[in-house]
Amino acid sequence: MSDKVLMKGNEALAESAIRAGCRFFFGYPITPQTELAAYMAKRMPKENGTYLQAESEIAAINMVYGASAAGARAMTSSSSPGISLKAEGISYLAGADLPSVIINVQRGGPGLGGIQPSQSDYWQATRATGHGDFHVIVLAPSTVQEMADYVYDAFDLADKYRTPVMVLADGMLGQMMEPLVLPERKTSLPEKPWAATGHRHQRAHNVVNSLHLQPEDLEVTNIERFERYEVIKATEQRAETYLTEDADIVLVAFGACARIARSAVSKARAEGIKAGLIRPITLWPFPVDTIERCVDTARAFLTVEMNMGQMVDDVRLAVNGRKPVEFFGRAGGIIPTPLETLARVEALAEKVGAAAPENVGGAN
Amino acid sequence: METIFERPHALSDPQFSYCPGCTHGIIHRLVAETLDELGIEGTTVGIAPVGCSVLAYDFFACDMVQAAHGRAPAVATGLKRVMPDNVVFAYQGDGDLASIGMAETVHAATRGEKITVIFVNNAIYGMTGGQMAPTSLPNQVTQTSPYGRDVNTAGFPIRVCELLSTLDGVALAQRVSVDSPKNVRAAKKAIKKAFEYQIEGVGYTIIEVVSTCPTNWGLSPTDALQWLRDNMLPYYPLGVYKDVKAEGFANIAEAASAKAACLAEGGAR
Numbered sequence: 001m002s003d004k005v006l007m008k009g010n011e012a013l014a015e016s017a018i019r020a021g022c023r024f025f026f027g028y029p030i031t032p033q034t035e036l037a038a039y040m041a042k043r044m045p046k047e048n049g050t051y052l053q054a055e056s057e058i059a060a061i062n063m064v065y066g067a068s069a070a071g072a073r074a075m076t077s078s079s080s081p082g083i084s085l086k087a088e089g090i091s092y093l094a095g096a097d098l099p100s101v102i103i104n105v106q107r108g109g110p111g112l113g114g115i116q117p118s119q120s121d122y123w124q125a126t127r128a129t130g131h132g133d134f135h136v137i138v139l140a141p142s143t144v145q146e147m148a149d150y151v152y153d154a155f156d157l158a159d160k161y162r163t164p165v166m167v168l169a170d171g172m173l174g175q176m177m178e179p180l181v182l183p184e185r186k187t188s189l190p191e192k193p194w195a196a197t198g199h200r201h202q203r204a205h206n207v208v209n210s211l212h213l214q215p216e217d218l219e220v221t222n223i224e225r226f227e228r229y230e231v232i233k234a235t236e237q238r239a240e241t242y243l244t245e246d247a248d249i250v251l252v253a254f255g256a257c258a259r260i261a262r263s264a265v266s267k268a269r270a271e272g273i274k275a276g277l278i279r280p281i282t283l284w285p286f287p288v289d290t291i292e293r294c295v296d297t298a299r300a301f302l303t304v305e306m307n308m309g310q311m312v313d314d315v316r317l318a319v320n321g322r323k324p325v326e327f328f329g330r331a332g333g334i335i336p337t338p339l340e341t342l343a344r345v346e347a348l349a350e351k352v353g354a355a356a357p358e359n360v361g362g363a364n
Numbered sequence: 365m366e367t368i369f370e371r372p373h374a375l376s377d378p379q380f381s382y383c384p385g386c387t388h389g390i391i392h393r394l395v396a397e398t399l400d401e402l403g404i405e406g407t408t409v410g411i412a413p414v415g416c417s418v419l420a421y422d423f424f425a426c427d428m429v430q431a432a433h434g435r436a437p438a439v440a441t442g443l444k445r446v447m448p449d450n451v452v453f454a455y456q457g458d459g460d461l462a463s464i465g466m467a468e469t470v471h472a473a474t475r476g477e478k479i480t481v482i483f484v485n486n487a488i489y490g491m492t493g494g495q496m497a498p499t500s501l502p503n504q505v506t507q508t509s510p511y512g513r514d515v516n517t518a519g520f521p522i523r524v525c526e527l528l529s530t531l532d533g534v535a536l537a538q539r540v541s542v543d544s545p546k547n548v549r550a551a552k553k554a555i556k557k558a559f560e561y562q563i564e565g566v567g568y569t570i571i572e573v574v575s576t577c578p579t580n581w582g583l584s585p586t587d588a589l590q591w592l593r594d595n596m597l598p599y600y601p602l603g604v605y606k607d608v609k610a611e612g613f614a615n616i617a618e619a620a621s622a623k624a625a626c627l628a629e630g631g632a633r
């Protein structure tokens with residue numbers, strides 16, 4: 001039976017995590033994700049689970065490390081400055097191949113920045129969540145429904161590939177209320193024979209570790225991990241497309257920005273400009289295959305972001321010089337409007353000769 | 365022939381990576397003997413720190429988790445919360461516990477996490493080659509206090525047991541040493557007691573072991589033991605700093621409420 005409810009994005013993340021079998025949540029307050037922790041504090045005791053307010057983000061992520069090492073589904077959540085503090089722990093989780101889920105409800109930065117929505121941690125999430133050679137899978141919801149759906153998937157992906165998974169949202173999604181259908185409760189979870197749960201003299205002793213003093217050994221673990229990343233790239237890329245088949249101008253936008261870009265696409269179409277939208281759902285692995293399918297037909301790409309231009313690098317890598325790629329964004333916590341986005345689409349269409357002839361305007 | 369002394373089962377085969385005369389090895393043995401005697405090797409998860417004992421995961425035969433520098437108490441918290449019926453211990457040096465991991469230490473102790481911490485205080489950073497530790501003594505020469513630790517600029521050493529014993533979550537805080545057979549026996553008793561308290565759910569337990577680092581102190585193993593007695597023990601007196609059971613309480617909650625009642629009546633401590 002499905003439960004249709006009205007919820008805040010932050011709460012949807014929390015409830016869905018519980019339904020995915022997460023019984024261990026470790027957090028530290030920071031705007032704009034605090035409702036998630038508050039929700040967990042209320043619900044976890046009723047679920048026979050643990051909510052623990054750690055002394056810092058560093059402690060919280062290391063508690064996740066301990067709980068994951070013991071085989072449990074564990075999660076932590078924060079916003080931008082707090083994620084920087086978690087960087088050390090995320091690197092250790094990756095190094096020890098520990099599945100875990102990390103939520104980043106982004107705000108503007110750098111530094112203390114502001115508390116308004118932003119997408120300025122894209123580089124951090126997809127490039128450098130911590131030191132060393134590794135990636136985390138990054139999922140970017142754009143609705144409250146997807147907040148619930150993606151966190152639910154995140155736990156499965158984490159267990160399947162033994163890797164940390166980040167749900168990269170932003171303050172707008174965290175704070176907005178929308179109706180959603182909550183996922184079913186999981187009734188069984190994967191076995192974890194590698195976990196440090198006490199060997200009970202039944203098996204050899206398990207070690208959860210990321211130290212390899214011999215360079216050859218460390219290189220082998222890195223190579224093996226990157227082989228796993230190749231599988232992830234081949235099988236887990238996700239993106240949604242909207243009117244891209246015949247699009248001259250392909251917008252690329254993720255998360256909350258994709259909603260704005262979608263309105264701009266509709267407005268452009270109403271003016272006779274053939275615009276379309278690619279919405280990356282996985283930011284790592286980046287959906288290069290979806291971009292590839294549009295490269296031949298598109299005349300130009302335009303990324304729309306709530307930052308100074310970060311995902312545009314990934315689009316340029318995928319397009320590889322074959323078509324122009326431009327960027328439009330607002331930073332500091334300012335949300336771009338559909339009309340300013342439309343203005344950029346019009347200007348780009350003009351530039352690449354994709355503008356509608358004056359007297360034909362208004363098709364569809 | 366009857367075997368009267370053998371390697372504890374809870375110690376694995378690999379040869380220790382410690383320098384000759386380093387007392388880390390003795391402390392490992394005492395922990396392993398405790399696991400054997402309490403029959404808990406199969407239900408124990410140990411945490412290896414960052415420091416000379418980083419390879420502890422190879423030396424103990426129980427399940428082991430390696431933690432980031434200083435974060436062992438947080439990792440222990442995660443483990444113990446998932447497995448309240450298992451025994452969880454963290455093995456940490458002074459740089460690990462009292463410097464980078466001080467916040468995690470104080471807060472795990474304050475929360476009364478039911479874990480056991482074996483704290484090896486050798487007044488110096490061993491693994492990175494002899495830098496000043498938070499526990500280095502006034503005027504102690506180290507690689508990063510080449511003119512001796514000047515308390516005016518580097519501050520004072522931290523006395524961890526004294527500090528933690530003020531916290532309500534602590535069930536047992538005791539300082540021991542392994543410089544003589546007598547002290548080794550006392551250290552063993554303390555370590556075993558700490559694990560027993562954990563099993564009984566009394567509260568957070570920490571055993572600080574005053575230890576040597578002959579290599580970075582630049583002394584022979586026997587001179588290092590003498591240096592420990594002459595310099596460390598006066599600054600870090602051995603003894604029980606807190607023991608809620610000896611005070612007549614079953615656990616930290618009882619001890620804390622008795623203390624709160626006493627304070628409310630305007631009592632001394």
Ligand SMILES: Cc1ncc(C[n+]2csc(CCOP(=O)(O)OP(=O)(O)O)c2C)c(N)n1
Nearest residue numbers: 414415416433457458459460488489490491
């Ligand atoms: C984040 C981080 N900072 C610094 C280091 C380097 N480091 C390794 S061991 C160590 C000091 C360990 O000293 P102590 O805890 O006293 O243990 P000992 O080696 O004396 O047994 C340091 C600073 C590290 N590994 N990680």
Ligand code: SF4
Nearest residue numbers: 382383386416490577
């Ligand atoms: S460096 Fe010091 S603490 Fe480390 S093993 Fe050698 S003697 Fe022991």
